[in-house]
Amino acid sequence: MTQRAKTEAGSREQGAEPAHRGLSAAEVAERVSRGEVNDVPVRSSRSTADIVRSNVFTRFNAIIGVLFVIILIVGPIQDGLFGFVIVANTGIGIIQELRAKKTLDSLAVIGESRPTVRRDGKAAEIPTSEVVLGDVIELGPGDKVIVDGEVLESDGLEIDESLLTGEADPVVKKPGEKVMSGSFVVAGGGAFTATKVGREAYAAQLAEEASRFTLVHSELRTGISQILKYVTWMMVPTAIGLILSHLFTLNMAGDEAVRRMVAGIVPMIPEGLVLLTSVAFAIGVIRLGRKKCLVQELPAIEGLARVDVVCLDKTGTLTEGGMDVSELRPLDDADEGRIKQVLGALGASDPRPNASLQAIIDAYPAEDGWRSTDALPFSSARKYSGAALQSPDGEQTTWLLGAPDVLLPSGDDALAEVDDLNAQGLRVLLLARAERDLHDSAIADHVRPTALVVLEQRLRPDAMDTLRYFEEQGVQAKVISGDNAVSVGAVATKLGMPGAESPVDARKLPADQEEMGKVLEGGAVFGRVTPQQKRDMVGALQKRGHNVAMTGDGVNDVLALKDADIGVSMGAGSEATKAVAQIVLLNNSFATLPSVVAEGRRVIGNITRVATLFLTKTVYSVLLAILVACCQIPYPYLPRHLTLLSTLTIGVPAFFLALAPNKERAKPHFVRRVMRYAVPSGLIIGLAAFATYLLARSHYDGPDALPAETSAATLTLFLSAMWVLAIIARPYTWWRIGLVLAMALGFLIVLVVPWLQNFFDLKLVGTTMPWAAVGIAAAAAVLLEVAWRVVGRRFPA
Structure with a gap:
């Protein structure tokens, strides 16, 4: 029972009988039977059907599905391996998101608001879903109005309706006046009777928006979608060019021409990149869930990793509530x-x-x-x-x-x-x-x-370590409090916060946001800040180019939480703060924030790494298709070859690299940062593989020449792509080295085991051409190293 409920219960024990007794048990049962219940489910995540649908019915799954069916028709089955890989990847994505859903749903139950409802003259906290039409609901400071109603009792009751009307000034409510769900109490107390419940109340829409599991408004996902859009545009003309050149210029049989066309199209699709992004986010939710951190909007993990200013409310954040x-x-x-x-x-x-x-x-x-x-x-x-x-x-x-x-x-x-x-x-x-x-x-x-x-x-025992973490990570901490500035500064000084010895009284801050922003950048501790000023301060910092996170637990923090790039609420905070925050720390521990920042940096840094692998493949695939069409020669690879290479040089290693620890600071411009490495790497690898293919065409002759040419070109392509993997895997640890060596061993096994040679149609013929392929790959590796160093110097992140 909350302190408020205890106090009210104590006052009733002393003989204070409530003016409105509320519904009787019989009246509650009658309303339940009529369906007049606030039965809107708390949605912290997408439904199972939505998860399955979003993972299965994607644009690229549709394209790959069509190509897979075509291969099944023209055969052989080993050229359709890419279809089975997509099925496996999609299954992994669904399983991970379902695990994340389970975590979020269980946390949402823990963090769900429990309004105090008066029945038979007794007040008790009940789940939101058990409120019925006509219930008498008590209100106190920080309580969220969960259903629409009419005020019965008012003891200086002041309601903030800013989330509904945009008007920041609280409204004094008297008996008989309406209250709307989605508003919250800033002062005083009282009681109201529920006049609209369930989906008829505005709260149903607010809860939907406040706690939905989303995959939008993320720079990572926006960047990936932009890349995929360009890839889609390139695929159609490339496919037409390949099929026409193989059918009419080279007079190749229809089934063979289709296989070569499919082989040229499939590797252009970085389908695993979308999957890995979803999986990385989902696993991040699961990891944070174990630390009792509820991520109400998925991109918040990424967003908090990008912030460079975190505004802290002293009470409940640096100090304990008591x-x-x-x-x-x-x-x-x-x-x-x-x-x-x-x-x-x-x-x-x-x-x-x-x-x-x-x-x-x-x-x-x-x-x-x-x-x-x-x-x-x-x-x-x-x-x-x-x-x-x-x-x-x-x-x-x-x-x-x-x-x-x-x-x-x-x-x-x-x-x-x-x-x-x-x-x-x-x-x-x-x-x-x-x-x-x-x-x-x-x-x-x-x-x-x-x-x-x-x-x-x-003082919170963990506050000092958390402030030190933010300082080490280059994130500025600003204490913004309604308390006396000197007192707040003294508390921050005890915690070793830089700049705390010069606190600023917010009543002396300039009204102009530009001037206010300059003062904010120079100071660390601000006292006597009004709720509206907190909001203005967040806006002033954002205007100066900062990504701002705001933490808080009281109603005076709501407006600032709502406007900040990322809002963080304590689990014991008011219902209003939890409704507008993207992240809720259910354990009420400020020390959990570094975990969220670290998780976001892991996701952003690792997805940037593996995106380079995927898009390098896209670049060299497009280049090879163009060169083949221009030179009017057969496409060197079958789908099975590129499925094998993609699995060993991208698919398997990317899965492990995407989930590895990563403490790199999050940086903006995702697409630019990925393409600056992927484009030169893809061009070098594509030219190296094509050079080996042309050399092999002049070296081998006879009816069995094409498989030998393909094998030599595949060897160059694999070794060159492995070098990119070796670069991406830096800095090396024992498991990263083991991962690269395991992928190399996998390809070696394919080359030496007879039945795998036949299955993948790979067999190196002679010694001259295979060694030439290795030499060309070595030259490509040197060029890749030079390109990465030059790009890193001339185009720093």
């Missing part, structure tokens, strides 16, 4: 005993205390005889709360509890004392007696300071 009262300092000779009684009464006046007030409640329990006649809940915009109290002797007084630098005028003597305490990393609240009505807009301008309540915050 606090302790370390000292009480009366002002102007105020009676300490009386102060404790007032603090106890103030705590009892708020049924939904925040962390600061909960610490006061724990330190100063409410005494008998004190009664709250009116209350003003805490608001992050106001920076204070208040209550109108009646003492046991009948005296009526009004009190405020909040930020000293907000409640006291500039230059007040008490502020110097507050600054000293803040400099020690302590949090200070001012208890002040107000002279005006509690709801007077100018109440804070006329107060009599009575005491300073000194609170000690609990």
